[in-house]
Amino acid sequence: MEPKILPSLQSGSSLAVSAKKRKRRNADQLMSIVFILPSILAIGVFVYGFIAWSGYVSLTNWNSLVPDLSFAGFKNYLFLFKDFRFQADLRNTLFFTVFFIIAVLVMGLMLAVFLDQKIRGEGLFRNIFFFPMALSFVVTGVIWQWLLNPATGVNLYLKKLGLDSLWYTSVKIIPGVEWGKIQFGVPVAVIAVVIAAAWQMTGFSVAMYLAGLRAIPEEIREAARMDGASELQIYRKIIFPIVAPITVSVIIIMAHISLKIFDLIYAMTGPGANFVTDVPGVYMFETTFRGNYYANGAAISIIMLVTVAVFIVPYLISSRKGES
Amino acid sequence: MKKKVWIYAVLALSLILSACSQSSSGQPDEKKNSGKLEIFSWWTGAGEEDGLKALIKLFEEKNPDIPIENAAVAGGAGTNAKAVLASRMQGNDPPATFQVHGGSELNDGWVAAGKMEPLNDLYDKEGWNDKFPKQLIDMVSKDGKIYSVPVDIHRGNVLWYNKKIFADNNLQAPKTFDEFFKVADQLKKKGITPLALGDKEPWTATMIYENILLGTLGNEDYQKLWKGEMKFDDPKVKKAAETFKKMLSYINSDHSSRNWQDASQMVAKGDAAMNIMGDWAKGYFVNDLKLKVNEDFGWVPTPGTDNQFMIITDTFGLPKGVRNAKDVKQFLSVLGSVDGQDAFNPLKGSIPARTDADVSKYDEYGKQTIKEFKAAKLAASLAHGSAAPEGFVTKANQAVNIFVTQKNVNQLIDSFKQASSELKK
Structure with a gap:
């Protein structure tokens, strides 16, 4: 402005x-x-x-309690990309990010359109949708861990219905193609974390979309109605294109949250059996502060920085261009 | 105009300066704080926290002029506390004294990093050299210098079992691997989960493997393994991994969502028959679940480890660069005294590190363990950082976490072999 x-x-x-x-x-x-x-x-x-x-x-040999700043080249990075756990982390982060963003966008838009219908008790619904945003990821993680744990919560009902109650701790990778040291595919256990994360962050995209929808003047809709457009057409042809830029902003913000995620995973599932729910943040914490592999941990954090930068930097450049 | 700019500039500068001076005037406050004796530990659970408080109370009675700050960080097996401690030590801001497991965690960690003061003079002054078992003093010494004072002893090789399930099914607690698998098969047939495991934090699974290693290799070879005198691809180590693999087929299916307390609870409730865990599980049974020792639950050493003692000892030392070193030594001398150990251990559910403590203060389990501790051969725990450096333990936990799912013996051995290059440093 x-x-x-x-x-x-x-x-x-x-x-x-x-x-x-x-x-x-x-x-x-x-x-x-x-x-x-x-x-x-x-x-x-x-x-x-x-x-x-x-x-x-990250380029040194500092992998014990005694600082050793001698130059090691890219040894730490090479180690990571050959490491089973780190390969699994990259896979998990990829699928977590994709599913999480899709869930947040779809549910956010749906709920925002729902709230935009001038329904009764809109304020109440808005508060209900936004409320999870006020919690920290740690709280969300603990709640959903109780809800989804095979020994407690909803899975007890699933069990009574004869359904699989063990998906939360599943080590299945679908389809599980051999790639490097890992099986590549969607880890089933990641879905649980996606549900929890989407539950928390959907409120944010609802708020963004709702603001976008409210900014559209009523005249445009009326003009479209006068031209005989159905409500569905109005949304598809007019409103969704107008709120499209909001989608980009939501994707950028959600991507940087999901690529750096630590607290939710740490509180909810931990690294998981066979590292099916592990993410670089958790690996970095454990290898640095428990294993004292400082250089290795620094390498992980630099890789995390680069992955986030891949999303953020083009966004910053384009938004700067837009300003000037 | 120019004048105005300068006024703003001066204003800004004075703001910065005042901010700086504030931070420097903050320092004397910190110095005052460091007069407090900061006891750093991860004792926040039921029982252990009571023990620590009893110990602090005893110290304050004897030294009313030295205020104590209980700086405990929550988290099972000290996983979070160790991370906090590492940051503080790296930043040259050590607590007055901190909880550290005797063995490699102390010697290859903080002592090797040159962060600890030797305590030989304190041992001589207090006459402790023949009050603690010699093997134990060796665990907290490097090159003839003693670096910490053990306060408690935990046993890692204990198999806990639900007495009712065993009585109902006419079973005897297993002492060998063959007996274990026989019992487990029978339980499985009846639809009872034979072995409870909660490996959300993988060290619990590592504990099972280390106990199998001890039971398969025997004490001497187990020691050799960690000294690098025995290789990880030795057939015996492989055999232990095969046994581990077989044992894993008897565990509960939701193990990866549970922690060790959940696993103990399964045994307490009768959802599972057995559990392998250190004897802090007894504290959990008695303090949290209100079970009766040797009535609701029973115990035997893990298969093949009769007369052996997988030792986990909590010790406290004196970090370098602490301002109130004299006060710290005062605290350590209370910690190492008979009174101190008998105030702490009955509440925590551990046994005293001193051999001359008052046996009558301990429950049935404690009495038996004190007796067995005196006769048993000691073995250092891997999962708790006594057998190998933290770096190796982290790698071992990762390898075990993968093994629990993939059950690939050769891969486990390879991972250990790779990580063991660190042992020789």
């Missing part, structure tokens, strides 16, 4: 006025630099400085 104000400021008409304005602008600029400097320094040191430090540690 703000950059749009700037051009009007820049367009001075007479020379005297523009000179005065330029002076003022210089002063403004100087002042803004003075004010922004502390946070630039702090972010520079505590964010980018430490990212650089992690990157450096």
Whole structure:
């Protein structure tokens, strides 16, 4: 929004006025630099400085309690990509991210459209949908662990109905094609974590979509109705295209959450049998702070950073282009 | 205009400066805090927390001028606490004293990293050298220097069983692997889960394997394995893995969603007949589940480990760079005293590390274990970091976690072999 104000400021008409304005602008600029400097320094040191430090540690031999900063090249990265657990982590993260985003988008849009029908008690429903967002992932993890655990919760009903109650602890990979050291496919146990994560984060996409839907002027709908469009057509041809950019934002935000996920998995399933629900975050925590493989852990975190950057950086670039 | 800018600049600068001065004026407060004696542990469960509190109370009675801060971090087997401790030690902010398992976790970890002070003078002063068993002092020593004071002893090789199930089915608690499988087959036929396992945290499965290793290899070869004098592809180690594989066919199907308490609970409720766990499970049975010792549940050493003692000992040492070293030693001397050990252990459900403690204060299980501890050969636990460095333990837990599902003996042996290159360091 703000950059749009700037051009009007820049367009001075007479020379005297523009000179005065330029002076003022210089002063403004100087002042803004003075004010922004502390946070630039702090972010520079505590964010980018430490990212650089992690990157450096990931290239060293520091794999015990005694710091050993001798250069090791890409040894730690090579180890990881050959490691069963890390290959499983990448597979799990891939399918977790895909299913999680699809679930959040579909359910979010459905619920937002539902709320947009001007139903009675809309406020109540909105609160119900948004409420899980207020919880932390750890709480969500514990709740859903109780709900889905084979010994408790809904699975007891499934068992009574003669259905499989062990999918939560299943080690099945579907279809399970041999690839590298792992079986590639969808790990059944990941579904449980997807349910919990989607339950928590759907409220966010509902809020985004609802805001988008509410921003569409009623006149457009009325005009479409006048032209004889059915309600379904209005949604398909007019409303969904208009809220499409929101989908991109939701995908970016959900992707960076799911690629970095740690707390939910840690509280809910842990790494799982045969690492069917393990993710890089959990591996990084265990290998660094329990196994004292500091360089290895740093390598995992750098890989996580890169995977998130793959999503975020194009988004930032395109949104900057949009602004200018 | 210029003037205004300068005013803002000065303002900003003074803000920064005041922020800095605030943080530096914060430091003396911290120094005051470090006058408190910070006891770092993972004792937050029922029983163990009571034990720690009793110990702190005893210390405060004797030293009313030294305030204590109980800095316990929750999490089974210290999994979270160890992570917190590692960060603090790396950042040169050690707690006054911290819980550490005797053996490799202490010696190859903190002592090798040069973070611990030797305590030989304290041992001499208190006359402890002949009060603790020699094998135990060796576990907390490196190159003749003693680095920590053991407070309790836990036994890792215990098979717990539901007495009612065994009586109803006319079964005897198994002492050998053959007996174990015979009993397990009979139970399975009756539709009872023979062995309860909760390996959401994989160290519980690693404990089963280490106990099978001890039962298959015997004490001497088991020791050799961790010293690197025996190879992991030795046929005996492989045989132990085969036994482990066979044992895993008798476990509950939802094992990966349970923790060790859930597994103990299965035995307590009669959902499963047996469980292999360290004797902190007794504390859980008695304190949390209100079961009666030797009435509701019984115990035997795990198959083939009669007269052997898989030892897990909690010890406390003196980190380097602690400001109140004298106070820490004061605490350690209470910790190592007969009074201290007898205040702590009956509540925690462990047995005292000293051989001259008051036996009458312990329950039936404790009395028997104290007696057996004196006669038994000690073996260091892998799952609890006494036999091998943390790095190896992490790798071993990963390998076991994969094995429980894939049951590939050769792969397990290979993983151990690969990780064992670290043992020789």
